Amino acid sequence: xxxxxxxxxxxxxxxxxxxxxxxxxxxxxxxxxxxxxxxxxxxxxxxxxxxxxxxxxxxxxxxxxxxxxxxxxxxxxxxxxxxxxxxxxxxxxxxxxxxxxxxxxxxxxxxxxxxxxxxxxxxxxxxxxxxxxxxxxxxxxxxxxxxxx
Amino acid sequence: xxxxxxxxxxxxxxxxxxxxxxxxxxxxxxxxxxxxxxxxxxxxxxxxxxxxxxxxxxxxxxxxxxxxxxxxxxxxxxxxxxxxxxxxxxxxxxxxxxxxxxxxxxxxxxxxxxxxxxxxxxxxxxxxxxxxxxxxxxxxxxxxxxxxxxxxxxxxxxxxxxxxxxxxxxxxxxxxxxxxxxxxxxxxxxxxxxxxxxxxxxxxxxxxxxxxxxxxxxxxxxxxxxxxxxxxxxxxxxxxxxxxxxxxxxxxxxxxxxxx
Numbered sequence: 001x002x003x004x005x006x007x008x009x010x011x012x013x014x015x016x017x018x019x020x021x022x023x024x025x026x027x028x029x030x031x032x033x034x035x036x037x038x039x040x041x042x043x044x045x046x047x048x049x050x051x052x053x054x055x056x057x058x059x060x061x062x063x064x065x066x067x068x069x070x071x072x073x074x075x076x077x078x079x080x081x082x083x084x085x086x087x088x089x090x091x092x093x094x095x096x097x098x099x100x101x102x103x104x105x106x107x108x109x110x111x112x113x114x115x116x117x118x119x120x121x122x123x124x125x126x127x128x129x130x131x132x133x134x135x136x137x138x139x140x141x142x143x144x145x146x147x148x149x
Numbered sequence: 150x151x152x153x154x155x156x157x158x159x160x161x162x163x164x165x166x167x168x169x170x171x172x173x174x175x176x177x178x179x180x181x182x183x184x185x186x187x188x189x190x191x192x193x194x195x196x197x198x199x200x201x202x203x204x205x206x207x208x209x210x211x212x213x214x215x216x217x218x219x220x221x222x223x224x225x226x227x228x229x230x231x232x233x234x235x236x237x238x239x240x241x242x243x244x245x246x247x248x249x250x251x252x253x254x255x256x257x258x259x260x261x262x263x264x265x266x267x268x269x270x271x272x273x274x275x276x277x278x279x280x281x282x283x284x285x286x287x288x289x290x291x292x293x294x295x296x297x298x299x300x301x302x303x304x305x306x307x308x309x310x311x312x313x314x315x316x317x318x319x320x321x322x323x324x325x326x327x328x329x330x331x332x333x334x335x336x337x338x339x340x341x342x343x344x345x346x347x348x349x350x351x352x353x354x355x356x357x358x359x360x361x362x363x364x365x366x367x368x369x370x371x372x373x374x375x376x377x378x379x380x381x382x383x384x385x386x387x388x389x390x391x392x393x394x395x396x397x398x399x400x401x402x403x404x405x406x407x408x409x
Contacts, residue, residue: 008175010182056167061343064371067181067307070188073195080208085217088187092217097181104174111166113363122399123371125307125345132240 005059013063021059027127042138043131050134053084057122057130064108065123072100078112116140185397187222193341193395194220194251194269196376197301198234200336201249203377206236208364211248221252224266228253228277228290235274238333240272243331246274253277258294258325265323267300270378271335282384294325299386307344308367313353316340318362329387337378337384339364345371358384 002021006014028051032044043050074093077083085092112118121137124130171178181188193309202208210218212232221231226251239245249271254264262282276296281288300323315352320338345368354365364383366375376383 004164004171008171008178010179013182013185013326020248033399046160049163052160052164052167061370063178063182065186066185066188066192066343067177069192069370069373070181072183073188073191076195076199077210080214081210083172083210083218085218086191087214087217087219088184088191100177101181103176105366107170111170112161114166115163119371123345123368123370125250125350126347129347 001048002055002058003050006056009063017058018063021055022063024127024130025051026133031128031131039132040067040135046138047051050131050138053121054115054130055120056117057124060119061106064105067101068105071098071105074098083101106126169173172284187220188227188304189343189369190218190222190251190268190303190365191377192373193301193303194249196341196369197271197336198236199246199377200250201234201236204238205378206238206333209235211235211238221250224252224254227279240332243332247271248276248293254289255300255323256292257291257299257322259322264289264291264344267297267318267323268303269301271300272296272297273298294323295389295391297324298388299338300324301339301341302338303341305343308346308354308365310340310343310349310353312342313340313357313365315351316365317357317363320361320363322387328384330390330392331387333388334385335388337363337386339366339368339383341376341377343368343369362386 002018005146006017009017013133029047031040032050034040037044066092070093075088077086085094086092087093112122121130121133124133198208210232211234212219212229212233216406218232219230220229223409231251234249235246235247237244238244242402249269251269253272254266255270257263257265262284264282264284272292273296276292277290278293279288284396300319302319303307304312306312324338329391340363342365350367354367357363360367362384366381369375372381
C-alpha cells in the first residue's frame with residue numbers, strides 16, 4: 001500500500017518513508033486485532049483504509065510539509081530586499097518552484113477537506129495516538145454518512 | 150457484534166483521488182524530494198531570523214550573489230562564499246550587530262583547535278576567522294566560542310531519549326556562558342525538531358530545559374511559531390560583553406577561557 005506514496009520519490013526519501021511505514025504497520029495491525037472495541041473498532045473494520053491513511057500521514061509529514069515550509073521560507077526571503085532565489089548546492093529555488101509547490105499543496109488540501117481528514121490526524125507523535133484519532137475519525141465519518149442518508 | 154460497513158461509501162474513491170494527485174505531481178516529488186532535509190534546516194533558519202525580527206531587530210541579507218541567497222548546506226566550504234543575515238538593534242545609543250549563519254564551524258570553548266559545526270549560529274558581526282589549525286590539512290573558517298552568542302541544532306526527526314540527552318553536551322563544550330549581559334537576549338542554545346513529543350519525551354524535555362537552561366522545541370511543522378513567537382515561553386541567554394579571542398588556560402585541572 002505504501003508503494004503508492006513512494007514510487008515517485010528519490011531512493012533515499014523513498015526508503016525513509018517505507019521504513020517508517022514498515023515499523024508502524026505491525027503495531028496498527030496489533031491494535032486492529034486487539035478486540036479493544038472502545039479504541040480500535042473502526043480500525044479493525046477498515047483495516048486496509050487505515051493502512052492507506054497511515055501511508056498518507058507519513059507521506060504528508062515527510063514530504064508535503066517540508067515542501068510547504070520551503071515555499072514559505074522563499075516567500076519570507078523574497079520580502080526581504082527582493083531575494084530572487086535561494087541557492088541550495090547547485091540548485092536555485094525560484095518562483096516557478098514556489099508556484100508548483102503551492103499548487104500541489106492546495107490540491108491536497110482540497111482532497112483532505114473533501115474527506116474531512118484534518119491535519120491533526122496526519123501529524124501524529126506516536127502510533128497509538130494516530131490509531132485512536134483515526135478510529136474516532138472513522139467512527140465520526142460513519143455517523144455523518146448515516147445521518148446524511 | 151455487528152460489523153459496520155466501511156465509513157466511506159466507497160473507500161476506493163479516496164485512494165483513487167490520492168493516486169491521481171500523486172501522479173499529477175510526480176515530477177515535483179521526484180525533483181524536490183532529495184532536498185527535503187535541507188528544506189527543513191532552511192525553515193528553521195528562517196524561524197530564527199523571524200525571532201530577531203519579532204524582537205525589534207533590523208534584518209538584512211548579506212553576501213547575495215546576483216540577488217540569490219546562497220545557502221550553505223554542509224560543513225565544507227568557505228562561509229565567505231555563502232549568504233547570511235545581519236541583524237542589528239540600537240539600545241541606549243549602542244548598536245548591537247550579529248550575524249546569523251548556517252553550518253558554521255565553532256571552536257570549543259575549552260580547548261583550541263577542536264570544532265563543531267552548528268546548524269545555525271548567531272555570532273558577533275565580523276568575527277569569522279580564517280585559520281590554519283593542525284587538526285585539518287586545509288585552512289578553515291570558524292568562529293571562536295567567545296564570539297558565538299547562541300546556536301541551534303536542527304533534526305528532521307521525532308524526539309527520542311538518546312537524541313534529547315545527547316544534545317546537552319554540546320552547549321557544555323561550545324557555549325561561553327560567562328561574561329554576558331541581559332541588555333540583548335538571545336534564545337538559549339536550542340534543539341529544533343520536526344516531530345511531536347509523546348508523554349515521555351515531553352517529560353525529558355521539561356527536565357533538560359530546567360536543568361541545563363536550553364530549549365528543546367518540538368513539532369515545528371505543527372507550530373513553527375514556537376521558535377519566534379513570544380506566546381511560547383523559552384529559555385534566553387544574555388549577549389556576550391566583548392568581542393574578542395579566547396585564550397585557554399588550564400587552571401587546577403579545569404579548562405577556563407579568558408577574554409582578551
